[in-house]
Amino acid sequence: MGSRLETDFLIVGAGIAGLRAAIELAGAGRVLVVTKEQLGESNTNYAQGGIAVALGGEEDVELHLDDTTRAGDGLVNKTAAAILVEEGPLRVEELLEWGTRFDREHGELMLTREGAHSRSRILHANGDATGAEIGRSLLQHARSIPNITLAEWRTCEELITDGDTVIGLVLVTRDGERQTVSARAVLLASGGAGQVYSDTTNPAVATGDGIAMAWRAGSEIADMEFYQFHPTALSLPGVPRFLLSEALRGEGAWLRNSRQERFMERYHLLLELAPRDIVARAITREGIGASPGDTLPVYLDMRQVTGLNLNQRFPGISSFLREHGLELGRDLIPVRPAAHYLMGGVKTDVHGRTSLKRLYAAGEVACTGVHGANRLASNSLLEGLVFGARAAAEMREETSFSARMEALPEHTLPEYTPVRRTSTTSPQPSPHTPPVADLAASIQHTMWVKAGLLRDRQGLEGAAEDLRDIAAAIPRTNTRPAIELCSLHAVATLIVRSALAREESRGAHYRNDFPQRDDVTFQKHSVVSGDGRVQFVEE
């Protein structure tokens, strides 16, 4: 066994949720923030369009709540959503105090509009690089606080529990050394899991490790069938699925099919600004060719947008497209949906508490139910700020109480023995099993084809079978790729089980064999417990 570390508060992840939480906790003890790669490599860093916030007073807050609830398709946790929109303005004002430079015109904050928002309320920075600017300012602020230690290139592998209490975790450094870290409380702020699909806008770090660790430790996981597919990721052969922000449609972009017809009027009154799940499915349907497996191109069109300097408004997107020979205002841009945001995750209450003691979760890894079945555009950066701060406040409160009641002995960690590394019992892999990268690619392909945007029982059962086969080949080593492979497998298993159990269509979850929404049976959240069973529960 490698070295042992001790801290008061351990935070897994340095995206918006982890950094905001670290700042909140710093007055209460030593805070250790660990990240898988260098600081800044996170979904937060790639967020383009902006952060939704109701800065226009009470009426705006009410409207933001209505929009969030409507997009969530009957499954939004109303308490969580009210907290999000009511506490959002204060959290964004703090960002301004800490030096976040949102775009302004004549000194006033600029606001844009995105899909399913009833008014313009999205702040943005450097045109289309909002997440990077927020991350920069939070990091700068966190670095100025002596109690916070930021540790890069550490992959957290497994939570350590004592009964139903989390007392630390095991991580692997870049050099392969394993370290155990004990803490009074652990916050998972480890982000999403887009890498579980072959087509995703998420960076390589988004492999759902936090969800997998929490599940293996016995924590409840909720709403995993709800994966949001962003409608418009660039679709060029051999080019990464670069996101083409919803703000493009907010500024007037249209969608056209292969016959160059504008088609959204056949799908929703809000046309291109309909909720994401509806736009994503419409693009998928318009892209189905005449024979099975054939796909037709679908395009984003900004040629009709006048009075806006597109290069200035969208500098990052324009320059990426230019590298591939495309101009926003001149060309039809080929697009297709890609996995983007996980509404489900580690089940928490509105204070970030999970079903395990001293384990908290906030940001994309968590599921408060705030997004219901479908997240409203630009609500997730806000979620990270609001619920990162709330989880930290609760950690401070609960640990000071329990520290008074039962002061932790200095070395509380038992000797670490690895727990179940895959989600199903599997035999030892033979020496001839495929390399880890191939196994990960198999999971991603299976998930895209059989558990993607349009699902049915046959496909999902096929995916479950593929996952059982892949489990048998997963190596039991502790390298980062092997740890991530286990996470992908666990997340895929959770998605498939939950999607099979939800025999209706709602929000981002669409079943071809159950195309209607069924409120009588399914206006409930799916919850998978440690034993793998799916149950449906009311809020």
Ligand SMILES: Cc1cc2nc3c(=O)[nH]c(=O)nc-3n(C[C@H](O)[C@H](O)[C@H](O)COP(=O)(O)OP(=O)(O)OC[C@H]3O[C@@H](n4cnc5c(N)ncnc54)[C@H](O)[C@@H]3O)c2cc1C
């Ligand atoms: C391309 C793109 C564009 C987006 N645009 C917007 C937008 O305009 N507006 C909006 O609101 N949302 C947007 N989103 C979504 C939003 O960016 C994310 O939901 C949000 O940033 C998540 O923040 P987080 O703090 O929860 O996680 P992240 O920012 O993803 O941070 C996760 C952290 O956890 C670390 N980590 C993960 N696993 C481990 C491990 N095993 N050990 C140690 N560390 C680990 C990572 O290294 C990282 O530091 C976008 C997402 C993408 C991918």
